[in-house]
Amino acid sequence: MRVGLVVVSHSAKLAEGIAEVAGQMAPDVTVVPAGGAADGGIGTDYDAVSAAVERADTGAGAVVLYDLGSAQMTAEMVVEALDDPGKAVVVDAPLVEGAVAAAVAAQGGADRAGVARAASEAGGTGEAETTPAAPAAETGAVRTEFTLDNEAGLHARPAALLVRAVAGVEADVRVRFGDGEADGHSVLAIMSLGARKGDRVSVEATGPQAQEAVDRIEALVRRRFDED
The missing domain is CATH 3.40.50.510 (Phosphotransferase system, mannose-type IIA component)
Known part of the structure; x- marks a missing residue:
């Protein structure tokens, strides 16, 4: 339920x-x-x-x-x-x-x-906004980079799929594009990055299930965010 x-x-x-x-x-x-x-x-x-x-x-x-x-x-x-x-x-x-x-x-x-x-x-100054990208963590982080191949990029439905993919995973997930960084658990923040098809996006996860979070996101990317 x-x-x-x-x-x-x-x-x-x-x-x-x-x-x-x-x-x-x-x-x-x-x-x-x-x-x-x-x-x-x-x-x-x-x-x-x-x-x-x-x-x-x-x-x-x-x-x-x-x-x-x-x-x-x-x-x-x-x-x-x-x-x-x-x-x-x-x-x-x-x-x-x-x-x-x-x-x-x-x-x-x-x-x-x-x-x-x-x-x-969603109406405050927290998760719904992107922040300047911070330097990558030096230790204990799992990282991946990928080029968006799906038509919608990280807008609306794909952003929601990414958030849903890491929901319940014990990891802090950061999505980076250009000069911006978004909380991987915030659909609005991810959408605000403005990443489109062909853009290069990076993800960094820390925490006990960091690898699981990155694996789930990489699986979404391989499936082109289920747009096929």
Whole structure:
């Protein structure tokens, strides 16, 4: 069982679009849109959000994201009214980036707190940003370099696949391209590197399972990130 997501928006089309994008990143995660008023117009619908939370919770709880203030109020009212309010949590996060980060975290098996944290950090100054590449570790590191041969490079879905590949592996993974460096566990940071087809990318892993992390990434590269 994985943590589910609910996307609450004043617009049904916006909620559906974001849920679709997040779902592409995490095919085994239940992402439920809850957008628009009961009459089909702009607004939020308590009953629709309530049903979405129930649907998203398949046993591991749900994380709820929202677009504007009144959507937040509706979401919080729904969670407070649950028989067990601990089954769901409303997270203050950028809707698109937060949904993507949360979906990838849920796909990787993170618990509800971990999924919520991934969503909230997507709007901060931490994992979602790249940092200048630091000198490679002198000892205890496993490194690899490869040329991206897949059409999408390290954008969107391939970045999510890389993060999912190292999820649960006990290793710190750093992905480097040009002057930038990204946390290998952050899909947004990897996407921000802007690495495209034909670019040369390096990966460095440290920790007890560093070799396993690098092996998994190299396997993805050989499979062209499953684009064939």
